[in-house]
Amino acid sequence: MDRTRIRVFFKCSAPLIFWLCLLSTFFLGFFWQTSEGHWLNRGISILCETQRLSRNKTDLLDNSPEIELPRMVYTKAHIFKPLRTDVLTVTPWFAPIVWEGSYNLDILNEQFRQKNMTVGLTIFAIKKYVVFLQRFLETAETYFMVGHRVKYYVFTDRPEAVPNVTVKDGREIVPLKVQNYSRWQEISMRRMEIISYFSKQRFINEVGFLVCVDVDMRFNDHVGVEILSELFDTIHPGFYASERKAFTYERRNNSKAFIPQDEGDFYYAGGFFGGTVDKVYQLTKKCHEAIMADKNRSMEAIWQEESHLNKYFVYHKPTKILSPEYLWDNNFGSPQFLKKKRFLAVPKNHAVIRNRRNSHLKC
Structure with missing residues (x-):
């Protein structure tokens, strides 16, 4: 008896539930367009601007003037020939x-x-x-x-x-x-x-x-x-x-x-x-x-x-x-x-x- 009543209730209520869902979808869509859509668009704009600034910085680095360095001629350092052996030349904390x-x-x-x-x-x-x-x-x-x-x-x-x-x-x-x-x-x-x-x-x-x-x-x-x-x-x-x-x-x-x-x-x-x-x-x-x-x-x-x-x-x-x-x-x-x-x-x-x-x- 209880099961029959439940089936009858859902059968009669189905059209009402359908229209409630449809109206909810409509209002949610409207809210998204007027509110959340605004923040989404703003977020996309910020992301685009960040990418633009990043590209500008990269371009600035790529286009920075190259420093002309003179050719230098000097004696190569040798791993087994320290320049000074009579005095301490580096501290225990690696300071020269x-x-x-x-x-x-x-x-x-x-x-x-x-x-x-x-x-x-x-x-x-x-x-x-x-x-x-x-x-x-x-x-x-x-x-x-x-x-x-x-x-x-x-x-x-x-x-x-x-x-x-x-x-x-x-x-x-x-x-x-x-x-x-x-x-x-x-x-x-x-x-x-x-x-x-x-x-x-x-x-x-x-x-x-x-x-x-x-x-x-x-x-x-x-x-x-x-x-x-x-x-x-x-x-x-x-x-x-x-x-x-x-x-x-x-x-x-x-x-x-x-x-x-x-x-x-x-x-x-x-x-x-x-x-x-x-x-x-x-x-x-x-x-x-x-x-x-x-x-x-x-x-x-x-x-x-x-x-x-x-x-x-x-x-x-x-x-x-x-x-x-x-x-x-x-x-x-x-x-x-x-x-x-x-x-x-x-x-x-x-x-x-x-x-x-x-x-x-x-x-």
């Missing part, structure tokens, strides 16, 4: 250590020219240190980045004292006025703050690499693009053969520059470091923050910013290291492994330069 005879300058120069970059060189000539500028700039013009564009950024409290040294085409001396401080240690530490600030505000828009060096030096031999890398520093000439325990790291554990006895690779000099502008910014910003944190606790690291620099390199390994050729003092003599003395300390009376008032300096 730059020594005379460990690279081909012609190849490096050609690679750098293709980048079409300018190198920035920062120096600080505060108070009496302006006396070193003349020789520094003259020797830099002879030996530093020869054949490439350079901006000499001279930080000084006495812009009028910057000498009028003639520079080659594509090179420029840029005086930048900064504040001086009563203590030379304070001046030294403030370098990190100043380089950090100008890296973000100016250098990032003007140069590709920054080289940060001391001004009381003179260039004595070629210093070129072989030094450039993302982040580099120089092995201190006083510690190139020393064990960790002899390094003058900051050993007080309440300083931000603290390095434990079982950490550290080399002792790096604060007088010659650099890299790409963004990497130098990160380094100097971090060091400045650590210096100020110590200052707020009435602390000063044993070797000021150099101590913080060494701490930074413990955990942020440099991508290239310069041998002591690039920062030497003749008081250390002339060891056999040192084939070049590229950047030399100028003999001076530290007491006169740093502390005493004397208008007739002899350095």
